[in-house]
Amino acid sequence: MGNFIDALKALCISFSATGNIAATNVQAAIAELDTKAVHTTGNESIAGNKTFSSATASTSTTTGAVVVTGGIGVSGNSYFGTLLATALNVGSSSTKLQISSSDASSLLTANLGRSSGNGNIKLLIGNQNPIGTNENELRLYKDNAEYFTILGARAAGVSGVEEYQLKSYGSSSKIPIRFKLFQNSDSSFIDSLVLNSTGNILIGATEDNVNKLQVSGSIKASQFRLSALNTAPTSATDTGTAGEIRIDANFIYVCTANNTWKRTALTSW
Structure with missing residues (x-):
């Protein structure tokens, strides 16, 4: 009886609706507040934007302004000033993990490293056991239209065979792929190998859009073989470039x- 009388008293005490509480008596206001409060247990949905103003930095999985002991599922875009993750999964076909900055004056970096120990560090693109015939791809953009890509193509994919591919994409022209050896002590470097814009290979050489392979230096091989005998010069003054060698069935020119x-x-003989 006492509880009933207390509840009746609460119903009779008026309450001025304020904030998000629309009730006009104490009992109804308490009940309404319970439906809008965040509880310590149970599953709940929270609407609207919420800001946690604590400046406490996170140094582990158990420190920071917000600590979550389980996983976090996010269906929309998420932005982080600094993200330190022991595991980060982006799951559906329509979602992506994007790291970007609007500050053109600062260096944007994504570091994969260890705070301690000396174990292996791996960057994995795609599933280790991929499904279907899709290609796993790592892109390095020069701008929105031009980029370099490392691609693992599975059967019936881009090339129709299983292979690894290095590709450069240019918007209006083909972009060379250049391998350089750099020495940090004197900031010197050399071009060790270049695949130029015409598809020719240069090893220690300058640009050459005529020869499929140009090497600056000596070449050593266990065997030399022509794919076919050459066409002989028609005379001793026929057109030719100094150093050119031709072989037919009867002579070396x-x-x-x-x-x-x-x-x-x-x-x-």
């Missing part, structure tokens, strides 16, 4: 100066 040929006969 050497261009000793521009448009100047000499030859030696091939004999059987």
Whole structure:
């Protein structure tokens, strides 16, 4: 009976609606407040924007302004000033993990490292056991239209075969892929290998849009083989470039100066 009388008293005490509470008596206001409060247990949905103003920095999974002992599922875009994660999964086909900055004066970095220990560090692109015939791809953008990509193509993918691909994409022209060796002590570097815009390979050489392979230096091989015999010069003054060598069924021809040929006969034994 006492509880009933107390509840009746609460119903009779008027309450001025304020904030998000619309009730006009104490009992109804308490009940309404309970439906809008965040409880310590149970599953609840919270609407609206919430700001946690604490300046406490996080140094582990158990410190910071907000500590969550379980996982966090986010369906919309999320932005972080600094993100330190022991595990981060982006799950559906329509979502993505994007790291960007609007401050053009600062360096934007994404670091994969260890705070202690010396174990291996891995960057994995795609599933280790991928499903279907999709390609796993890592892109490095020059701008919105031009980029370099490392791609693992599965059967029936881009190339129709299983392979790894290095590609450069240019908006109006093909962009060379250049491998450089850099020495930090004197800031010097050399081009060790270049795949130029015409698809030619240069090793320690400058740009060459004529020869498929140009090497500055000596070449050593266990065997040399022509894919087919060459067409012989028509005369000793036929068109040729100094250093050019041609071989047919009867002679080896050497261009000793521009448009100047000499030859030696091939004999059987």
